[in-house]
Amino acid sequence: MSEINKTKKTKTGSVVSNRMEKSIVVQVERKIKHALYGKYVKKTVKYIADDPENLCNIGDLVLIEECRPLSKRKRWRLRTIIDRSI
Numbered sequence: 001m002s003e004i005n006k007t008k009k010t011k012t013g014s015v016v017s018n019r020m021e022k023s024i025v026v027q028v029e030r031k032i033k034h035a036l037y038g039k040y041v042k043k044t045v046k047y048i049a050d051d052p053e054n055l056c057n058i059g060d061l062v063l064i065e066e067c068r069p070l071s072k073r074k075r076w077r078l079r080t081i082i083d084r085s086i
Helices: none
Strands: 010-017 023-033 040-050 061-066 074-083
Touching: 010 040, 010 074, 023 061, 023 074, 040 061
Parallel strands: 040 074
Antiparallel strands: 010 023, 010 061, 023 040, 061 074
16 A cells, blocks of 8 residues: 655745734735736735744744644644744
């Protein structure tokens, strides 16, 4: 039986809230081309991610990865902090 390579999804975004204990809200922005007009439009999605040591602050650029469901809305885990905010 061959084993399937299951790589976890990762996303890069900025922290918009760290008010919760051991959790952060990460806003991921992407640009998509409008179907009719051809202009690039920004789309944003917010993800609730696990931050067990409360390391992140608002404005930090972070890398989050997919994990098992940790709570009702938390399905992502903090992997690394790419850039700290001032």
